Amino acid sequence: MLVKLGAGGLTLDAVAGDGGLAVADVEAVFPHRDDLLTALVIDAYDDSAAAMERADEAARAAGATAGARLLAVTRALRAWSFANTAEFTLIYGSPVPGYHAPQDTVPPASRTPAVLAGIVRSALEAGELTPPRRAVPGPPLLRPEAVELFGGVPEAPFSDLVERGIVLWSSLIGLLVFQVFSRTHDSVRDESAYFDYAIAVAAEGIGLAVPSDRTTVTITD
Known part of the structure; x- marks a missing residue:
């Protein structure tokens, strides 16, 4: 339906x-209809995040670098998004008139950024990140929940890594919206290859190198 x-x-x-x-x-x-929508929202968040978690588990088992892990999980979310466009639209498309998602949807919605945060944290601990050329100016831009999800604010020169991670996360979702809703089909020859390229560019913002060989990472779902 x-x-x-x-x-x-x-x-x-x-x-x-x-x-x-x-x-x-x-x-x-x-x-109420909202109870049904909430159940569908939770299922969509859980299902999409599970696809990312499985991809990350497989990449880690294969000894992949953090960059390869990032490519694997973002590809997994892309595959899920195209296979479940109605669910993708429900959680990332236009808001449903009159519906306000309750607090119950927050933990499932947090699973996607949690996967990304785990990879970024691993990259930081493994010394796989290149320090940024400039830090975010002014006072901290983060809510405590975001800092907690990442596991604390890293020390300099990576003190703004969480802010940069949120840029990566929002870039991923925005890219998927463009591709799922066919906003790039008239400007990009190979949307799958472009997706990998865009993820690599976005990852540069956190100092993470993503493999350029498209055969490097295989998604199993």
Whole structure:
């Protein structure tokens, strides 16, 4: 129903009718449409993050560098996004009118940046990062939750690494939005290769080198 109607058109009546159920049967599980949307949002975040976590586990088992791990997990999220465009749209597309995601969606939503943060932290500890040429000016730009997710503020010259990591994360999601919604098809010959290139460019912002050989990392899902 999410695929056919989109999140904005999803109603308990529509779900009941499509499943041959009484509306009361659906309401017994999801009293309100928002309860159903919340369950779908949580499933989408969990499913997409699990794909990234599996890819990272496989890359680490193969002895991959942090850069190769980053490429593996971002490719995994890209593959999930194209295979589940309705779910991708639900969590990263336009907001559903009248719906406000509750606190229950925060932990699942945090799994994606947590995968990225784990890779960046590993790169920092392994000495795989190149120090930035300039730091973020002024007072700290982070909320405590972001610092906690990363495991603390690194020492100089990487004291703004968390801020840079958020740039990497937002660049990844923005790139996926462009590709899933066909915003680059008229300007890029090979969108898959361009994705790898863009991830490598974004990773430069945190001082991480991503392998350029497209055969270096294999995704297993």
